Amino acid sequence: MGVSRTEFTFNTGILFWGFFYALITTAIGYIFYYEGLKHITKSSKVPVIASVEVIVASLIGVVWYREHLGFISFLGIVAVLLFIILMNQKANNSLQTENVAAESL
Numbered sequence: 317m318g319v320s321r322t323e324f325t326f327n328t329g330i331l332f333w334g335f336f337y338a339l340i341t342t343a344i345g346y347i348f349y350y351e352g353l354k355h356i357t358k359s360s361k362v363p364v365i366a367s368v369e370v371i372v373a374s375l376i377g378v379v380w381y382r383e384h385l386g387f388i389s390f391l392g393i394v395a396v397l398l399f400i401i402l403m404n405q406k407a408n409n410s411l412q413t414e415n416v417a418a419e420s421l
Contacts, residue, residue: 361403367396 349366356362371393377383 364396364399364403368400371396 352365353362356365374385374389374393378385
């Protein structure tokens, strides 16, 4: 019972595509993420807005890979979207209040 040996060959094409894949999926994704963070004034919104990534990944799994979406998962998606809408409404209401107060001066 001997150990079989496999030969390792270095393929530069694989190295190129591995680097390209890492660049696209990691670096560019984080660049967009951090650029988006610059436009958020309240840091408490960041975790909820970042939860959209999970929603998109879930929906891609359902549509593209025909995965099953359970009731609890569906409820979680609805809850995250609802909280994002509520945060945006609250922000818009506070901006309108500030504008009315500034105009009355």
